[in-house]
Amino acid sequence: MSNDPVIMKPDANKGLDDKLYTVKYEVDEENSHLGVIDPEACIRCERKPCISKCPAEVYRWLENEQELEIAYENCLECGTCRVVCPYDNFEWEYPRGGFGVAYKFG
Numbered sequence: 001m002s003n004d005p006v007i008m009k010p011d012a013n014k015g016l017d018d019k020l021y022t023v024k025y026e027v028d029e030e031n032s033h034l035g036v037i038d039p040e041a042c043i044r045c046e047r048k049p050c051i052s053k054c055p056a057e058v059y060r061w062l063e064n065e066q067e068l069e070i071a072y073e074n075c076l077e078c079g080t081c082r083v084v085c086p087y088d089n090f091e092w093e094y095p096r097g098g099f100g101v102a103y104k105f106g
Helices: 016-021 039-044 049-053 080-084
Strands: 024-026 034-036 059-062 067-070 090-092 100-102
Touching: 034 039, 034 067, 039 067, 049 059, 049 080, 080 090
Parallel strands: none
Antiparallel strands: 024 100, 034 090, 059 067
């Protein structure tokens, strides 16, 4: 038996949902920093990669309303939606000063 110390990594067994839960947000109740340019393009889009690729699950397709629901208050500001959209159909900007995700390093 070894006397070497065991080094535990606290986040080793946490899932993505557990890690996202710890991210601090300052929600701007007045202004969304995300939007869709042409809602018809979302209807034409077959794969809807914004839904499956967004790590924070900001986007959800409402079948009965044929509409993309955007929960901007959960956005990690990574820009994945802009990259994966085949129609380049997102209005995306950083939230105004003091709002959005607050990253902490260390």
